Amino acid sequence: MSSSNNSQSRKAAGKDRFEGAVQAAEIVREYGPFEGVERIHGVTHDGHQVWAATGGQLVAFDPASGEATRRIDVACDAGTAFDGTCFYQIVEARIDKIDATTGKVLASIPAPGNGSDSGLTWAEGSLWVGEYRDRKIHQIDPATGAIRRTIESNRFVTGVTWVDGELWHGTWESDQSDIRRIDPANGDVIARLEMPNGVGVSGLESDGAGLFYAGDGRASKVRAVRRPKAATA
Amino acid sequence: MDSLIAASARALAAGDALGALKRVALRDDPPALALRGIAMAQLGEHPRARELLRHAARGFGAHEELARARCIVAEAEVALAMRDLGGSPRALIAAAVTLEARDDLANALQARLIAARRLLLLGRLDEAAAALSLLDGHSLPPSLAAVAELASAELALRSLRTGTARAALTRAHDAALRARVPALLAEVAEARAALERPAARRIAADGEQALRLDEVEALLASDALVVDACRRGVGGGDTWRSLARRPVLFSLARALAAAWPGDVDRDALIADAFRTRDPDETHRARLRVEIGRLRALVKPMARIEATPQGFILTPHDARPIVVLAPPIDGDQASLVALLSDGAAWSTSALALALGASQRTVQRALVELEAQRRVRAIGQTRARRWLAPPLAGFTTILLLPAALPIE
Numbered sequence: 001m002s003s004s005n006n007s008q009s010r011k012a013a014g015k016d017r018f019e020g021a022v023q024a025a026e027i028v029r030e031y032g033p034f035e036g037v038e039r040i041h042g043v044t045h046d047g048h049q050v051w052a053a054t055g056g057q058l059v060a061f062d063p064a065s066g067e068a069t070r071r072i073d074v075a076c077d078a079g080t081a082f083d084g085t086c087f088y089q090i091v092e093a094r095i096d097k098i099d100a101t102t103g104k105v106l107a108s109i110p111a112p113g114n115g116s117d118s119g120l121t122w123a124e125g126s127l128w129v130g131e132y133r134d135r136k137i138h139q140i141d142p143a144t145g146a147i148r149r150t151i152e153s154n155r156f157v158t159g160v161t162w163v164d165g166e167l168w169h170g171t172w173e174s175d176q177s178d179i180r181r182i183d184p185a186n187g188d189v190i191a192r193l194e195m196p197n198g199v200g201v202s203g204l205e206s207d208g209a210g211l212f213y214a215g216d217g218r219a220s221k222v223r224a225v226r227r228p229k230a231a232t233a
Numbered sequence: 234m235d236s237l238i239a240a241s242a243r244a245l246a247a248g249d250a251l252g253a254l255k256r257v258a259l260r261d262d263p264p265a266l267a268l269r270g271i272a273m274a275q276l277g278e279h280p281r282a283r284e285l286l287r288h289a290a291r292g293f294g295a296h297e298e299l300a301r302a303r304c305i306v307a308e309a310e311v312a313l314a315m316r317d318l319g320g321s322p323r324a325l326i327a328a329a330v331t332l333e334a335r336d337d338l339a340n341a342l343q344a345r346l347i348a349a350r351r352l353l354l355l356g357r358l359d360e361a362a363a364a365l366s367l368l369d370g371h372s373l374p375p376s377l378a379a380v381a382e383l384a385s386a387e388l389a390l391r392s393l394r395t396g397t398a399r400a401a402l403t404r405a406h407d408a409a410l411r412a413r414v415p416a417l418l419a420e421v422a423e424a425r426a427a428l429e430r431p432a433a434r435r436i437a438a439d440g441e442q443a444l445r446l447d448e449v450e451a452l453l454a455s456d457a458l459v460v461d462a463c464r465r466g467v468g469g470g471d472t473w474r475s476l477a478r479r480p481v482l483f484s485l486a487r488a489l490a491a492a493w494p495g496d497v498d499r500d501a502l503i504a505d506a507f508r509t510r511d512p513d514e515t516h517r518a519r520l521r522v523e524i525g526r527l528r529a530l531v532k533p534m535a536r537i538e539a540t541p542q543g544f545i546l547t548p549h550d551a552r553p554i555v556v557l558a559p560p561i562d563g564d565q566a567s568l569v570a571l572l573s574d575g576a577a578w579s580t581s582a583l584a585l586a587l588g589a590s591q592r593t594v595q596r597a598l599v600e601l602e603a604q605r606r607v608r609a610i611g612q613t614r615a616r617r618w619l620a621p622p623l624a625g626f627t628t629i630l631l632l633p634a635a636l637p638i639e
Contacts, residue, residue, distance in 0.1 A: 039239070041234075041236075041239050055239065055243050056243070075240070077236040077237070077239035077240040077243070078234075078235060078236035078239055079236075090236040091236065091240070092236060092237055092240045092256060093236070093237055111236065113235065115235065115236055115237030115240075115256070115260075116235045116236075116237065116260075116262070117235055117236050118234070118235045118236065131235075132234065132235035133235065133262055133264075173294075173296055173297065174296045174297045174298065174299055174300065175299065175335065176296070198335075198336065202234070217234065
């Protein structure tokens with residue numbers, strides 16, 4: 001009963017809360033397809049290279065040349081993140097901490113969505129995890145997996161990323177995807193970059209500057225999308 | 234998609250259905266239900282698979298049309314494997330249209346192929362041919378191409394075009410090799426082997442001889458006058474007279490052909506056609522009438538003349554006369570031979586064609602069904618009998634290429 005009330009009040013408020021400023025995503029460049037890669041589940045950036053989680057391998061490529069540069073054989077089913085030295089990788093119902101040089105799994109914590117998890121990013125001492133069909137983003141303790149707080153979205157959450165104090169996440173429902181900036185305090189949508197029809201976003205990472213890298217889950221591709229400069233609230 | 238779904242799909246793609254199932258066994262969200270359904274189907278648990286796929290299709294939201302359509306296609310494939318042909322194909326066709334509109338061409342073609350195979354299994358050969366021709370000109374993924382060629386081969390065999398069937402099977406073999414599905418390769422090999430087996434016997438004055446399907450085709454295409462005890466009819470060159478619904482005329486024709494170039498005694502003809510050993514004048518009168526009817530029917534191919542003892546069949550243009558019989562004798566063999574036209578027969582039509590009682594035919598059908606040499610569709614009075622597919626392709630599950638879970 002109370003949940004249906006909630007969703008109704010959310011629907012009524014939906015227009016302002018979840019619309020934001022809409023513009024078409026400006027796709028700057030497409031990378032891939034990559035050899036031996038069928039699907040991309042997550043994307044991260046280590047300051048030089050872009051990494052894509054492809055199921056059984058983390059694949060790195062050079063954003064300037066587009067060439068694949070490194071591969072690490074680890075299970076990687078969804079979002080991936082980099083904290084400066086290690087990767088965090090969603091695998092089944094857990095998050096593995098992986099040594100970036102050796103590829104060894106150092107530790108594992110339970111994933112907050114218990115396997116329904118999709119996007120992942122590292123920021124300010126926390127991991128931020130998207131829970132796909134439940135349309136949530138959890139902020140968790142990277143050491144224990146304890147949930148610190150939960151933000152609600154109104155769309156299926158795929159990739160999650162932080163850049164310059166802005167929280168962005170990718171959405172993907174059926175044929176429609178966008179990249180949206182939300183208010184981390186209450187989940188209100190501030191801006192939306194709509195992807196072309198049929199182009200899915202399955203992983204999202206910023207390069208810390210003017211670009212997002214977005215994985216396409218159905219294809220073996222990563223797209224660079226320009227981050228709008230005027231997207232401030 | 235989320236991580237457990239991705240992990241499960243990865244396991245499924247690697248052929249690990251149990252591993253796929255393990256990862257989503259406790260989840261009831263639509264993508265998990267769809268994956269569970271597909272894994273169950275691959276494990277041969279068809280009824281449960283269907284239930285899960287139905288449940289998944291219902292669970293997807295209004296904006297998840299694509300995922301829903303893929304579930305419907307998967308469910309139809311499972312229904313086909315279960316030989317459950319009772320439902321309406323409307324949902325499947327609607328799903329095909331949705332998939333086409335959303336540019337998922339591979340799955341749309343698969344939906345069309347399932348619809349064609351369903352018609353083939355129902356014995357609606359013309360409609361099946363029309364549905365299959367819709368797939369022409371599309372480049373199908375190898376596994377679908379293999380199944381489509383198997384279906385074309387089946388259609389060609391049903392109308393005894395063995396050359397066409399052989400060519401389709403060669404293409405099916407190539408496609409199955411490319412698809413790297415061992416079960417598909419095995420089914421193509423099985424279908425090709427069926428072409429090499431004896432399909433009928435040629436009975437002529439000079440003795441008996443087993444014929445393969447292509448030899449049967451060659452015989453029917455030759456100028457010989459063939460009394461065909463498999464399909465119950467008389468043919469020569471381009472002419473074909475079906476006697477499936479006229480058992481008395483057929484047994485007269487067969488008796489006359491078997492005796493060629495000699496004649497057949499009246500009493501023997503009466504005993505054979507009317508099943509009596511006690512002929513009287515009324516039988517002789519009836520024989521004259523029936524011979525008259527047969528004479529009119531075979532007129533383009535042969536003459537029937539009275540002799541002092543009985544009647545003699547004389548073909549035009551000195552062509553030979555051959556009796557074509559099922560590869561083995563007996564009611565069951567005759568039934569299987571009749572059903573090999575691929576059409577759906579009622580028990581009463583079969584009884585009529587064989588000149589046997591419905592009870593006899595029913596008994597033979599039940600035994601054949603237990604041996605899986607015939608199959609039934611429909612219930613009670615609407616029940617129809619069909620030969621099993623020549624190629625067993627319909628047991629193979631080729632679930633939608635992209636899993637319905639994105």
